[in-house]
Amino acid sequence: MHKDGIRTHMMTRRIIISFLILLSLAIITLVVLDIRKSRTDRRPANPYDLNLDELAEVDPSLVRYQETLDLKLDDSEKKGIAYGMGKIWLIGENYLLVLSPEGVMLGKIPLPESPYCITVYHSDIYVGFKNKIRVYDPDGRETGNWQVAGDSTLLTSLAARDSLLFAADAGNRRVLRFSTGGSYLGEFDGRREAGDLHGFIVPSGWFDLAFAPDGELWVVNPGLHALENYTTEGKLRGYWEKGSTGIEGFSGCCGPAHIAFLPDGSFVTSEKGMVRIKVHRASGELESVVAPPALFENGYYAPDLAVGDRGEIFALDFDRKSIRIFERKTE
Amino acid sequence: MNRKSFINQSGRWIMLGAMAYLTGHIFFRRKVSASGKYVWQIDPYKCNQCGRCATQCVRAVSAVKCVHAFQLCGYCDLCGGYFKPNTLNLTTGAENRLCPTGALTRKFVEEPFFEYTIDEDLCNGCGKCVKGCSSFGNGSLQLQIRHNLCQNCNECSIARLCPSDAISRVPVESAYQIKGDFKNPAVKETR
Numbered sequence: 001m002h003k004d005g006i007r008t009h010m011m012t013r014r015i016i017i018s019f020l021i022l023l024s025l026a027i028i029t030l031v032v033l034d035i036r037k038s039r040t041d042r043r044p045a046n047p048y049d050l051n052l053d054e055l056a057e058v059d060p061s062l063v064r065y066q067e068t069l070d071l072k073l074d075d076s077e078k079k080g081i082a083y084g085m086g087k088i089w090l091i092g093e094n095y096l097l098v099l100s101p102e103g104v105m106l107g108k109i110p111l112p113e114s115p116y117c118i119t120v121y122h123s124d125i126y127v128g129f130k131n132k133i134r135v136y137d138p139d140g141r142e143t144g145n146w147q148v149a150g151d152s153t154l155l156t157s158l159a160a161r162d163s164l165l166f167a168a169d170a171g172n173r174r175v176l177r178f179s180t181g182g183s184y185l186g187e188f189d190g191r192r193e194a195g196d197l198h199g200f201i202v203p204s205g206w207f208d209l210a211f212a213p214d215g216e217l218w219v220v221n222p223g224l225h226a227l228e229n230y231t232t233e234g235k236l237r238g239y240w241e242k243g244s245t246g247i248e249g250f251s252g253c254c255g256p257a258h259i260a261f262l263p264d265g266s267f268v269t270s271e272k273g274m275v276r277i278k279v280h281r282a283s284g285e286l287e288s289v290v291a292p293p294a295l296f297e298n299g300y301y302a303p304d305l306a307v308g309d310r311g312e313i314f315a316l317d318f319d320r321k322s323i324r325i326f327e328r329k330t331e
Numbered sequence: 332m333n334r335k336s337f338i339n340q341s342g343r344w345i346m347l348g349a350m351a352y353l354t355g356h357i358f359f360r361r362k363v364s365a366s367g368k369y370v371w372q373i374d375p376y377k378c379n380q381c382g383r384c385a386t387q388c389v390r391a392v393s394a395v396k397c398v399h400a401f402q403l404c405g406y407c408d409l410c411g412g413y414f415k416p417n418t419l420n421l422t423t424g425a426e427n428r429l430c431p432t433g434a435l436t437r438k439f440v441e442e443p444f445f446e447y448t449i450d451e452d453l454c455n456g457c458g459k460c461v462k463g464c465s466s467f468g469n470g471s472l473q474l475q476i477r478h479n480l481c482q483n484c485n486e487c488s489i490a491r492l493c494p495s496d497a498i499s500r501v502p503v504e505s506a507y508q509i510k511g512d513f514k515n516p517a518v519k520e521t522r
Binding site for chain 1: 380381386404407408411416417429431441442443455457466467468469507
């Protein structure tokens with residue numbers, strides 16, 4: 001009787017242990033299956049996925065530039081870049097950096113407030129703030145400043161030529177004309193004819209202008225994906241426009257966000273969203289791709305642009321906080 | 332060590348660990364709710380508009396909806412959130428529109444501006460318009476969990492599969508996490 005009791009007890013124990021082992025195995029199997037099912041590559045196809053990869057693909061034969069330097073900067077916010085006097089001039093949160101074209105730091109000049117745009121002409125450095133322009137000499141001494149009137153003024157670009165300074169005001173969708181000494185000389189809003197409902201269409205805070213090497217003033221009309229050529233008095237002389245998600249045009253709501261000029265007068269353009277940098281001939285036709293979207297993975301902001309003496313392109317990558325230098329491939 | 336002292340020791344260590352966790356949670360958790368209530372929400376800076384919000388929510392039609400931060404919108408004619416990429420004609424024809432349910436509508440304001448609004452009853456939270464807007468526009472269209480629809484499950488089934496970890500619990504006082512300006516419109520409470 002006693003032996004039978006022990007046997008029954010052992011049997012019960014075996015059954016419980018076997019059950020617990022089976023239960024543990026079942027739980028482990030369920031957990032493993034659940035983990036495997038959750039893996040990204042094992043999920044069922046997503047019917048709502050919007051795949052834009054195809055749009056970002058670029059024919060490799062169009063890419064005629066190569067990245068020769070990726071100059072990492074510190075983590076603080078960067079605002080704009082310009083090239084002049086053989087140096088790179090870069091504005092950040094509240095400072096102006098001076099670098100050699102090879103990326104060697106030459107100086108750092110404190111600024112009294114946060115800047116938005118910069119241009120260099122002869123030996124003057126013009127820095128645009130929200131509604132103010134300050135002029136510096138190459139040693140960082142302030143040689144002049146003036147306020148720009150307007151309720152919602154937001155200066156996003158400056159360009160100087162001869163004794164004139166032009167400022168793009170994204171907040172009021174206008175281009176202001178000053179003497180380089182700071183006297184207000186007038187403004188224009190891009191209306192092509194007197195009865196036009198609108199002139200410059202600026203859907204976001206990107207509104208650029210620049211002088212071509214031949215002295216012509218070009219202003220981006222971002223909402224129309226257009227580049228417009230104006231006389232210094234603000235009369236429209238000509239324009240070209242191309243809106244397209246294809247590589248031949250400018251994509252999205254507004255673009256290009258930034259422009260610069262190569263020594264031969266070609267446009268260098270950068271676009272936001274699907275970030276890419278391209279070269280367009282003076283006629284507007286696409287000449288080549290400097291940097292395809294693949295080089296700006298997870299990027300959003302259009303790099304600010306400057307062009308060096310040898311035609312090298314300096315792109316200020318706001319997402320990566322670096323200056324990326326592109327040079328034309330040798331044939 | 333006998334069984335009793337082992338249990339005592341283990342109990343002490345578990346209590347100590349729990350206290351350390353709670354202390355760390357209170358001091359290092361960035362967002363603390365004054366009322367102690369939390370709700371699930373999408374961080375638009377992390378969201379990559381994968382489309383899973385439409386299919387993973389336990390609600391028959393997802394509690395995730397597209398919302399519009401008008402302050403960021405450019406009111407453009409060519410809207411990357413409204414039109415399919417490479418659309419030839421900027422018309423309201425269904426063949427040109429990105430939204431699979433027709434929830435995103437546009438209204439002419441003045442040449443060349445259009446206002447875009449979302450019909451939340453039609454929106455299924457797929458995020459196609461959000462991806463289009465982020466890729467080609469200002470990013471004014473964003474996905475958010477609507478709290479009049481969300482059941483605030485203990486474990487959000489979308490958060491579990493979100494590839495960018497964009498969904499987390501946030502204090503109920505800041506239940507919407509929007510880039511730019513967004514005024515929570517009056518919504519009909521459904522539960």
